Amino acid sequence: MTLIEVLVVVIVIGILAAIGGISYTHSVREAHDRDAVAYLHVLRHAALAYRESWNAYPTALAQVPEAMVPAATQASSRWTYGFSGADPTQWTLPTATEKSGAGQLQILENGTIQ
Secondary structure, three states, X not given: OOHHHHHHHHHHHHHHHHHHHXXXXXXXXXXXXXXXXXXXXXXXXXXXXXXXXXXXXXXXXXXXXXXXXXXXOHHHOOEEEEEEOOOOOOOOEEEEEEOOOOOEEEEOOOOOEO
């Protein structure tokens, strides 16, 4: 093999590695987002169960017993979770906020993600 052929092979491998790295990073980010959405569904069910038990909606995550809401997994560590709303007589939106401040997800009472 000549030096030119070796350089071409190295460049092609580098391009493929860059494409693979970008694709992997995107896939991991999407998996974390899906995990956050799944956890929001858990929070929604916990808020509804809390309403059945205490006749009010939770306004803070600390109000919900740990048996109703398991701890968030490490996979979703780029998100912080809580409830937005201060009125316990109204639906308080379970919310996931990116720690970077780049995005926020909320789930409505009917299960729709915003």
